[in-house]
Amino acid sequence: MKDATFIFLTYGLTIGVLVALVVVTLRRGSALARQVADQDKPWL
Amino acid sequence: MSIDYTIDHIATPDAVAGVGTKTSRGIGLLALGVMTWVVVSGLFLTPADKNQGDSVRIMYIHVPTAWIAYLAFIVTGAASLIVLIKKKPALGFDRVAGASAEVGVMFMALTLISGSLWGRLTWGEFWAWDPRLTTTAFMFVTYIGYLAVRNLGGSQQQRAKRSAVLAALAVLQIPLVHFSVVLWRSLHQSASILSVDGDIKMDGLMLFTLFTGVIGFTLTFIWLVMHRSRLMLMRGVIEDRGLEAAIRERQRDTAGASQ
Numbered sequence: 001m002k003d004a005t006f007i008f009l010t011y012g013l014t015i016g017v018l019v020a021l022v023v024v025t026l027r028r029g030s031a032l033a034r035q036v037a038d039q040d041k042p043w044l
Numbered sequence: 045m046s047i048d049y050t051i052d053h054i055a056t057p058d059a060v061a062g063v064g065t066k067t068s069r070g071i072g073l074l075a076l077g078v079m080t081w082v083v084v085s086g087l088f089l090t091p092a093d094k095n096q097g098d099s100v101r102i103m104y105i106h107v108p109t110a111w112i113a114y115l116a117f118i119v120t121g122a123a124s125l126i127v128l129i130k131k132k133p134a135l136g137f138d139r140v141a142g143a144s145a146e147v148g149v150m151f152m153a154l155t156l157i158s159g160s161l162w163g164r165l166t167w168g169e170f171w172a173w174d175p176r177l178t179t180t181a182f183m184f185v186t187y188i189g190y191l192a193v194r195n196l197g198g199s200q201q202q203r204a205k206r207s208a209v210l211a212a213l214a215v216l217q218i219p220l221v222h223f224s225v226v227l228w229r230s231l232h233q234s235a236s237i238l239s240v241d242g243d244i245k246m247d248g249l250m251l252f253t254l255f256t257g258v259i260g261f262t263l264t265f266i267w268l269v270m271h272r273s274r275l276m277l278m279r280g281v282i283e284d285r286g287l288e289a290a291i292r293e294r295q296r297d298t299a300g301a302s303q
Contacts, residue, residue, distance in 0.1 A: 001087075002098045003165050010102045010158045011083055014109065017154060018079075018264060021147075022072075025271045029063035032278040040281045043065050043274060 063274040071267045078260035085253040093250075099165040100250070106158040108257040109151045110180075112265050114218055116148025117187065119269070121215030124208035135280070136273075138204035141211055142194050143272035145187055147265055152184045175224040176232035183217045190214055200280055 001007065038044055086104035093100035123141035127134045159177070160170040171177065194207045225232050246254070 002092075004098075006161045006165055007087070007098060007101045010105055010161050011087060013157060014105050014154050015079070015083065017150065021150060021268065025268065025275065026063070029271060029275055029278075032275060032282070033062045036278045036281050040278070041274070042277070043063070 075263035
């Protein structure tokens with residue numbers, strides 16, 4: 001594949017950023033959920 | 045270490061209901077599956093373009109991230125309009141607006157990065173002060189400003205109204221960015237999929253990969269907005285609780301001083 005460095009960098013960065021955001025969101029969500037009662041979580 | 049402590053230590057995390065639900069887990073798994081297909085197909089299955097060569101593979105990321113950034117900012121704008129129109133405080137819509145803008149800024153950053161990598165391969169440079177690139181960068185900065193405004197002081201209602209005004213104005217940039225390639229002479233290519241006469245200009249698998257990319261990124265966007273708006277709600281609950289505690293303490297102090 002020609003220009004493989006640029007192409008793999010694009011895919012790696014994009015997927016890496018998305019995964020990082022998902023992990024941060026889940027970890028923060030779990031930390032906040034411990035401080036909030038279940039009745040204050042309307043999605044339950 | 046006592047047995048009680050051990051049981052409590054293990055049991056606590058499971059006893060707390062987090063931000064996930066059956067629906068959000070389903071969306072997340074679907075997004076994961078679709079995105080895996082997009083990566084495999086984009087990198088290894090689709091053919092190279094006769095003009096762009098292998099650099100066309102960047103398009104399967106670049107085009108969907110740009111579309112999702114537009115979608116995110118449109119959602120922010122629409123939710124903000126509801127906040128402005130409704131008489132009662134519509135904090136749920138404000139949270140959707142904020143979460144969508146956060147995710148949109150991230151997608152816009154990915155669009156700019158993937159676009160500049162593609163530009164280096166195609167134009168020979170990472171950045172050019174081209175109308176499409178310049179208006180996109182301006183929109184990116186505007187939404188960073190919007191997120192900063194959301195964090196300014198005041199009650200949740202005040203912040204919601206204030207940021208809704210900005211979002212309702214900022215969304216007007218989207219047509220300008222999108223049609224910049226038509227309005228001005230631009231280095232950036234025009235429509236990637238449809239020509240002006242409505243003919244589809246792409247090979248079947250290339251088009252399918254691009255289309256599934258849009259679906260995969262859309263599912264990811266929905267998952268992120270659902271979860272991040274729930275985080276905002278919980279932060280608001282904690283903030284309100286802190287405010288109520290401060291008011292109670294102040295009232296106790298005032299009552300103590302008057303006795």
